[in-house]
Amino acid sequence: xxxxxxxxxxxxxxxxxxxxxxxxxxxxxxxxxxxxxxxxxxxxxxxxxxxxxxxxxxxxxxxxxxxxxxxxxxxxxxxxxxxxxxxxxxxxxxxxxxxxxxxxxxxxxxxxxxxxxxxxxxxxxxxxxxxxxxxxxxxxxxxxxxxxxxxxxxxxxxxxxxxxxxxxxxxxxxxxxxxxxxxxxxxxxxxxxxxxxxxxxxxxxxxxxxxxxxxxxxxxxxxxxxxxxxxxxxxxxxxxxxx
Numbered sequence: 001x002x003x004x005x006x007x008x009x010x011x012x013x014x015x016x017x018x019x020x021x022x023x024x025x026x027x028x029x030x031x032x033x034x035x036x037x038x039x040x041x042x043x044x045x046x047x048x049x050x051x052x053x054x055x056x057x058x059x060x061x062x063x064x065x066x067x068x069x070x071x072x073x074x075x076x077x078x079x080x081x082x083x084x085x086x087x088x089x090x091x092x093x094x095x096x097x098x099x100x101x102x103x104x105x106x107x108x109x110x111x112x113x114x115x116x117x118x119x120x121x122x123x124x125x126x127x128x129x130x131x132x133x134x135x136x137x138x139x140x141x142x143x144x145x146x147x148x149x150x151x152x153x154x155x156x157x158x159x160x161x162x163x164x165x166x167x168x169x170x171x172x173x174x175x176x177x178x179x180x181x182x183x184x185x186x187x188x189x190x191x192x193x194x195x196x197x198x199x200x201x202x203x204x205x206x207x208x209x210x211x212x213x214x215x216x217x218x219x220x221x222x223x224x225x226x227x228x229x230x231x232x233x234x235x236x237x238x239x240x241x242x243x
Contacts, residue, residue: 006070007047007073008180008192009182010047010070011049012158012159013155013157013162014049017049019049019050020053022053022224023050023054029135029237030100030102030133032219032239033239037099037100037133039060039098039100040054040059040062040098040102041061041062041063041064041098041100042054042061042064043064043089043101044065044089044104044108045070045074046065046070046105047070048073048074048075049077050104051063051074051077051078052077052082054102055078055081055082061082061083062094062098063085064084064085064087065084065086065087067086071086089103089123089124090111090116090119090123092123092126092127094127096127097127098127099129099132099133100132101128101132101134101135101136103134103136103137104137106138106235107136108137109199109200110196112197112199114205114209117209118212118213121209121212121213122212122213122214124215125242131241131242133218133241134215134238134240134241135238135239135240136240137235137236137237137238138200138201138206138238139234140200140234140235140236141172141202142231143200143235144168144173144174147234148166148168149166152165152166162178162179162181163179165179172201173200174197174200176195176196176197177193177194178193178195179193180193180194206236210238210243214242215240215243216241216243217238217239218240218241219238219239220236221237222236223235223236223237
């Protein structure tokens with residue numbers, strides 16, 4: 001997936017995410033396990049909306065994303081104080097060790113296979129400080145089967161009309177097709193498309209993959225709460241440290 005079209009419309013379609021609130025929530029989780037954390041890496045940072053919030057909190061921040069188009073949008077939001085790197089998580093290469101890694105909004109679900117996800121987790125473990133922390137969230141199998149499923153969603157704002165179509169394959173995998181329609185000056189609409197898949201893993205599978213990468217779960221929560229996940233949680237927030 002190039003994310004070229006997605007990058008163009010991402011911000012207008014995610015205005016309800018509440019980046020500051022999420023950043024404050026993640027900051028609380030980081031501080032609970034590593035109160036001295038300073039250097040933070042925002043993995044799959046996209047257009048940098050969350051990245052700039054972490055920088056405003058006083059972290060030294062590095063934003064990492066595989067999409068040049070996403071990073072181009074991110075750099076427009078920064079005053080130059082944030083370092084952005086164009087890298088795949090599976091090939092993460094830092095200049096040294098890091099106090100805190102963050103990966104939000106089900107970005108890890110986008111990695112195309114379990115093997116590739118394990119590679120990404122191993123790279124995080126490699127560059128994490130011994131007392132470092134990794135806060136990430138993942139969509140659950142429940143969400144993929146019963147919420148996304150084979151459903152179609154439509155989003156519309158002043159900028160774009162978006163049709164989101166899902167094809168649930170089973171075993172946690174859902175194929176997603178996005179069609180963006182943008183009105184041109186002549187009144188006609190230009191269509192842009194993106195296609196990708198997301199894979200959801202059970203809690204036990206996630207624990208197993210973390211263990212294989214040299215990491216362990218320190219805590220897990222139902223999204224945006226301090227409550228434990230349940231069988232209908234749609235997204236789980238994990239806090240991991242070195243095993």
